[in-house]
Amino acid sequence: MSTSVLERIVASGIVPVIKIDSPEKVLGLGRALQAGGLAVAEITFRTDSAAASIQRMAAELPETLVGAGTVINRSQAEQAVAAGASFIVSPGYTDEVVEYCQEQNVLVIPGINTPTGVQYGISRGIQLFKLFPAEISGGVRMLDALRGPFPQASFLPTGGINMDNVADYIRRPNVVAVGGSWMVPPDLVAIEDWDSITRLSQLAVAAAGR
Numbered sequence: 001m002s003t004s005v006l007e008r009i010v011a012s013g014i015v016p017v018i019k020i021d022s023p024e025k026v027l028g029l030g031r032a033l034q035a036g037g038l039a040v041a042e043i044t045f046r047t048d049s050a051a052a053s054i055q056r057m058a059a060e061l062p063e064t065l066v067g068a069g070t071v072i073n074r075s076q077a078e079q080a081v082a083a084g085a086s087f088i089v090s091p092g093y094t095d096e097v098v099e100y101c102q103e104q105n106v107l108v109i110p111g112i113n114t115p116t117g118v119q120y121g122i123s124r125g126i127q128l129f130k131l132f133p134a135e136i137s138g139g140v141r142m143l144d145a146l147r148g149p150f151p152q153a154s155f156l157p158t159g160g161i162n163m164d165n166v167a168d169y170i171r172r173p174n175v176v177a178v179g180g181s182w183m184v185p186p187d188l189v190a191i192e193d194w195d196s197i198t199r200l201s202q203l204a205v206a207a208a209g210r
């Protein structure tokens with residue numbers, strides 16, 4: 001499970017963080033991302049459409065790796081896994097989300113922004129963390145600082161990353177991929193402007209340089 005899921009995240013280099021207001025839009029969005037070179041999607045539990053959107057994308061766009069984001073409790077983690085999410089991302093760290101995913105053998109990427117968070121996660125069997133909110137938590141300097149004491153930890157930094165700073169993040173040796181919403185602005189998703197999302201995705205892939 002997790003190895004190939006993680007490999008696909010690493011290969012992508014970028015994880016688009018998606019807020020979608022209707023499952024009807026998810027296939028158009030997934031195809032727009034694919035056309036832009038992105039075959040990973042993190043659909044957030046920030047709307048009621050999350051589980052249905054994950055289910056639809058997972059069933060109908062198998063080339064795209066679909067995960068769930070903004071999963072903050074066990075119930076959402078259960079819904080996400082039942083819908084077919086291949087990975088689960090949390091903005092913060094709770095045992096109930098991490099333990100459920102570990103029981104289900106589903107890759108979980110809990111959010112932290114302190115050494116205490118990393119150390120706690122390591123004690124619970126976690127080696128891959130979301131650094132959130134990355135930019136205001138120290139950004140690349142924080143990632144470099146965490147490398148000394150935690151060489152076994154790697155990160156999916158998210159929060160405040162954009163075209164201008166993505167390359168700086170992605171070249172860090174402890175970064176597996178970078179997350180962000182800049183190539184999937186909710187206003188463009190709402191009006192189904194797939195061409196713009198494809199263009200933003202192409203630019204993101206080019207800027208990341210992977």
Ligand SMILES: O=C(O)C(=O)C[C@H](O)[C@H](O)COP(=O)(O)O
Nearest residue numbers: 017069070091158159160180181
């Ligand atoms: O929803 C989650 O799980 C989060 O933890 C937060 C998101 O990943 C960030 O809000 C995306 O950050 P931006 O790219 O700055 O928009």
